[in-house]
Structures are given as C-alpha cells and as structure tokens.
Amino acid sequence: MYDCIEAIKQRKLKKIEGETFLVSEKHILKARNGDEYVGLKLKDKTGIIDAKIWNNLLHLKDRFEAGDFVKIKGESNYYNDNWQVIIKDLERLDEKEVDKSAFLPSTKRDINKLQEELLGLIDSVKHTGLKKVLEEVFLKDDFLERFSKAPAAKTMHHAYVGGLIEHTVSVGKIASELAKDYDGVDRDLLVSCALLHDIGKVYELDATTFNYTTEGKLIGHIIIGYTIVQNVIERLNVLSQEKKLNLLHCILAHHGEYEYGSPKKPKTREAVLINMIDMMDSRMQPVLDAKIDDSTGWSEMIKIIGKSIYAPKKAPKELL
Incomplete structure (x- = not known):
C-alpha cells in the first residue's frame, strides 16, 4: 500500500490505475509553445516523483491543491534521467480516507533507539553549561x-518522518569520533553544535507535506534555531560569552557558504568541522538510499550530488 513510486522507478509499473498520492507541490506553468500545464510533485511512503497534467486542464486543475491526497489515473515515463507521471484523470480524497501514518515515508531506523542515542550524546557532554542548554532545548515540553517526527529536508536528504533525528544523531556521532583526532577542537562544543545545528527545521517544514511553513519561508531554519538557542542561553545564563558566541556561530555557519543560505562562513575550528560533517551526511544518505535499476546497476539522478551512481547488486567479476 502506498508504494507506487518505488514500483515506477523499478520499472514494475507503467499504467497507474487509481493509486493514491500526496500532492507535495502544485504549479501552473507554461510550455515552450505557450500552452499551460500543471506541474506537480507527488509523494507516497516510498519517495517523491514529478508529475504533469497536459490535457483536460479546465476539468482537472482546480479539483485539488498542494497538501491534498489524490487518486490518480495515468502512466509513467522516463525523461531527462528522471521518472515522472503523466496524469490523465484524478480524484481528490477526503483525508479521513487515507492512513497518513502508513502513507508518509519514514526512517528505517527505530525512533526509540535514535532518541536513546541522542540522549546518550547529550549525557556525554561534560561541560555543565552546554549540557544544561541541550537539556533545556530537547527535554522541555513536547520538543x-x-x-x-520531523523530516530533515523537503526533498534533498533525509526527507522522511524521523529524518531530522536520524541526520542529527549521525552528525553528532561523527562529530564525537572526529573530535578525538583533531587537537584543539573542543569536543563538547562540537557535539553540542552537531545536536543543535538543525533544530529550526521542526518549525521550518510541515511534518505532513514536507513543504516549507510560512515561518520557514520568511525566516528559515538557521535563524529559527539560532533564536531558540540564544533565548535558552540568555534565560539559563550558564555559558561564558566566548562559549556562547562559538556555539551560536556554529549554528549560523553550518551551511558553509552564503550561496547555500549561510548567514556566516565558518570561522572557528568547530564551525568548519560541523559544516564538513553536515555536508557529508546530507550527501551520503541519498547516495545510500538511491534506487538502483536491477538491469543496469545504475541509480536514478541523485539531485543533491548532480549525478547517478553505479552500484550493481552483483559486482562484475573484475571488481571482485
């Protein structure tokens, strides 16, 4: 149930006869000849796929909006290194007809285990002030x-329920290990930065559609997270000015470059390292999760790295 997209990408489904999808995005666009069409992104528990409505627009384009669940008739095709769905007809569904928990893509990891690992990383922080900040952020109310339950991104990496905690724990564990090998790196500060760097995504992304919230569009997760941590630091008053500045700088600089939405470039050892770890984990997860065509051994285009990868299930003899 709700696994149509994976079947399409594995070339196991050509005709789509009443399958259910979540409309993640909807845009009215114009083709090169000036004709209107509807461009969509559809989601089910196995991923996300582009879709288009070329014909019967007057009948179909106003029957649904982004965030709706729809039942679709159409067919799939492969275009520009990506699969897409050409929609012939659709029906908007009442949300009560859909089991949302079974529909949305989710982490393959055990959420309870991830929470245990996160709490273990917090407990491993020896600096009393940093640990109090972490506990205040993560253990208060229902945060x-x-x-x-939050995704780590809309589409690029860890774009599924539980993706944010999975990504955060991964970055935290890598940070903890790497701190042992780099003299001059403050391990407690590095791990604290790792755990706090993406907390703003809880408010930046809608946990059902994975679309950006108004707060996410207008402010963004970096500034949201910075503000949360700054307020906690001021309220608790448990960090020196130096430690406070270093922690907040890591959050502001974790995207590394201005063109990637980073308000600041990394200018401390910990900020440089967090940027590198964050980049590595955010790019490696889509590579590991990429759907591989059984017949060719090649994946679909992986957007975050801009290329396909070769990973046959059975390696050629010369590679063994």
Whole structure:
C-alpha cells in the first residue's frame, strides 16, 4: 500500500490505475509553445516523483491543491534521467480516507533507539553549561517528540518522518569520533553544535507535506534555531560569552557558504568541522538510499550530488 513510486522507478509499473498520492507541490506553468500545464510533485511512503497534467486542464486543475491526497489515473515515463507521471484523470480524497501514518515515508531506523542515542550524546557532554542548554532545548515540553517526527529536508536528504533525528544523531556521532583526532577542537562544543545545528527545521517544514511553513519561508531554519538557542542561553545564563558566541556561530555557519543560505562562513575550528560533517551526511544518505535499476546497476539522478551512481547488486567479476 502506498508504494507506487518505488514500483515506477523499478520499472514494475507503467499504467497507474487509481493509486493514491500526496500532492507535495502544485504549479501552473507554461510550455515552450505557450500552452499551460500543471506541474506537480507527488509523494507516497516510498519517495517523491514529478508529475504533469497536459490535457483536460479546465476539468482537472482546480479539483485539488498542494497538501491534498489524490487518486490518480495515468502512466509513467522516463525523461531527462528522471521518472515522472503523466496524469490523465484524478480524484481528490477526503483525508479521513487515507492512513497518513502508513502513507508518509519514514526512517528505517527505530525512533526509540535514535532518541536513546541522542540522549546518550547529550549525557556525554561534560561541560555543565552546554549540557544544561541541550537539556533545556530537547527535554522541555513536547520538543523531542516533534523533533523525532520531523523530516530533515523537503526533498534533498533525509526527507522522511524521523529524518531530522536520524541526520542529527549521525552528525553528532561523527562529530564525537572526529573530535578525538583533531587537537584543539573542543569536543563538547562540537557535539553540542552537531545536536543543535538543525533544530529550526521542526518549525521550518510541515511534518505532513514536507513543504516549507510560512515561518520557514520568511525566516528559515538557521535563524529559527539560532533564536531558540540564544533565548535558552540568555534565560539559563550558564555559558561564558566566548562559549556562547562559538556555539551560536556554529549554528549560523553550518551551511558553509552564503550561496547555500549561510548567514556566516565558518570561522572557528568547530564551525568548519560541523559544516564538513553536515555536508557529508546530507550527501551520503541519498547516495545510500538511491534506487538502483536491477538491469543496469545504475541509480536514478541523485539531485543533491548532480549525478547517478553505479552500484550493481552483483559486482562484475573484475571488481571482485
């Protein structure tokens, strides 16, 4: 149930006869000849796929909006290194007809185990002030529950329920290990930065559609997270000015470059390292999760790295 997209990408489904999808995005666009068409992104528990409505626009384009669940008739095709769905007809569904928990893509990891690992990383921080900040952020009210259900991104990486905690724990564990090998790196500060760098995504992304919220569009997760941590630091008053500035700088600089939405470039050892770890984990997860064509051994285009990868299930003899 709700696994149509994976079947399409594995060349196991050509005709789509009443399958259910979540409309993640909807745009009225114009083709090169000036004709209107509808461009969509559809989602089910196995991923996301582009879709288009070319014909019967007057009848179809106003029957649904982004965030709706729809039942679709159409067919799939492969275009520009990506699969897409050409929609012939659709029906908007009442949300009560859809099991949302079974529909949305989710982490393959055990959420309870990820929470244990996150709490273990917090407990490993020896600096009293940093640990108090972490506990205040993650353990107050229902934040950990919301954090554990949030996606880490809309489409690029860890774009599924539980993706944010999975990504955060991964970055935290890598940071903890790498700190042992780099003299001059503050391990407690590095791990704290790793755990806090993306907390703003709880408010930046809608946990059902994975679309950006108004707060996410207008402010963004970096500034949202910075503000949360700054307020906690000021309220608790447990960090020196130096430690406070270093922690907040890591959050502001974790995207590395201005063109990637980073308000600041990394200018401390910890900020440089967090940027590198964050980049590595955010790019490696889509590579590991890429759907491989059984007949060719090649994946579909992986957008975050801009290329396909070769990973046959059975390696050629010369590679063994």
